[in-house]
Amino acid sequence: MYILVTGTAGFIGMHLSQKLLSLGYMVIGIDNLNEYYDITLKRNRLGILMENPNFHFENIDITDIDSVKKLFESFPFNKVIHLAAQAGVRYSIENPFAYLDSNVHGFLTILEACKDYKVSHLLYASSSSVYGNNKNKLSETEDANSPVSLYATTKRSNELMAYTYNHLYNIRTTGMRFFTVYGPWGRPDMAYYKFTKSIIEGLPIQLYNYGNLKRDFTYIDDIIKGIMLLFLHEQDINNKQPNEVYNIGNSRPYSLNYFINTLENVIGKRADRIELPMQLGDVVETYADISKIRDATGYKPKIELEVGLTNFVRWYVDYHKEK
Template sequence: MPSTINHQPLTPKSKKILVTGTAGFIGYHLAKKLLERGDEVVGLDNINDYYDVNLKYARLTELGIQKDTINNQQSTIDQNLSTINYSLSTRFPKHKFIKANLEDAQTLNNLFETEKFDAVCNLAAQAGVRYSIENPHAYIQSNVVGFLNILEACRNFGVKNLLYASSSSVYGLNESQPFKTTDKTDTPISLYAATKKSNELMAHTYSHLYGIRTTGLRFFTVYGPWGRPDMAPMLFADAISNDRAIKVFNHGKMSRDFTYIDDIVDGIINVIDMQLKNRDIKACKLYNIGNNSPVELMEFIETLEKAIGKKAKKEFLPMQDGDVVSTYADVSGLMNDFGYKPDTKLSDGIGEFVEWYREFYGKEENDK
């Protein structure tokens, strides 16, 4: 579905970029935009079942990667020669995909040795704050061990440009707002947040020791078409459309710095381009990327109700473990270094999301 929101076009410069997590929400959108402007993109994802894999396969299909080619894909290692069998895109000539885990260091090394990437964008991770309470080992394996393997592959195969996903969750119990990248982040309240903080520390170490230009982006509540079904926009839209009550935690007394997906992707690409263009850029950087305009939860629900054309039934509940009351991004770093700031209005972004939701899930307008 084409977007009706206008964003400034970025100057294309063809490079070979590894994007991990391309079956995921942000990874899919990033890969698509890079390919549309002419870059060569190698996608990687393990397509785990944390949420509906059909949505993940549908995203890949939009990139021209067909499910049957993924299921027939194998990565084989010979004694002296590694052969990687990719799924090739039927839509983008410069796109290919491999199904793999970040924890599989051997496959990653084979991939890096074969492809010789100009830049790596690591978006693959075990997502979800609350799920980290139920399944902590998955987070350590994917988010810590997997990220170490990415760093080691960059070091061993000469990749000097690495962008990776961090999260606003690292701010934990910080009370001072807006959140600044100079704030202390040593009070995480979920294991997910702790793994993201560990990524930042590991990246700093590899930048210091090996001169890899690492840039971490702390994402703030990303939403939009093709979003994750475990996050509020999708949960609420599904419940409202099917006459179920939505769960309103902390009795609605919460706020989030909702950030539209196109703004996130444009920010990522700005950073990638700057890394590739300016060899003198500092080796280790951190940025917040959020809308710099927190929205009360009840206002968010009202905006969604208007877009769907239907009132929500609400179940008011206490705060959940691992959650925070509010998030608010200071984006002065992005403004100072890139002249960039997310600016999509919530009503516009939610309108785009609801249009996609109806199209993808076959919902009729004003479904009763």
């Protein structure tokens, strides 16, 4: 089976590709290796994947429809897992055009290719940010039409575009709303990575909204488990292919202060905390209701925060020691 993973040099893309390869799939990974964050980290992730002969990489920008179609011409993809995107809420305030390009134009290219080459199932990354500042436990039945950042707008647009392509062309589509993913090989632009770096180097850390934020931190292995369950999930398909959206989260939100206390204990060093006001585009709290994916697939996240952070810090120290 040929599987296309877009954004394969990214944090989630690398872990997912590794999982698929371990199960014997042929994985074709694409990425444009852009410089939004340290490109060496992306290259090192790729280096690990390249060790497996069942992995093939192409440096392709998903906004380039000709290259994308050529790729679909070359490989008979059974399923596509689309993770490539311009990520990050805060950067969408600085550089909004990057989000429209990669996340909207790029997603349209993938939809067009899936339509033209009759891909049986498209799974794509959405985000908890589509819920905006909704403070409820976030279920897929909640309203998701008040995004507070352009990043969130592009992710919600993807869900609407997937709905339309499912309706028009009967493509099976599964949107995955990830909740704050952390773990080894993670993203240096994310707060937990920056906190770790600063605490280890004895530099101050910045706590937005005076530390009064809550996040449903989800360990990478639990995210990969959720993706794989949806990837393998067989649904009753008559004539109409399903179009679904699922939360993939931990369903145990922690305050930023508790998160940092845990990180301090794992590192064995106190943080110097600077409290700042709320940042534009941020949400106050995320809390995933995971009953939909649990009822459909049996999904149950397992990794406790202490364990996940210990694994992350161990990787971080080891990875940066080699530099």
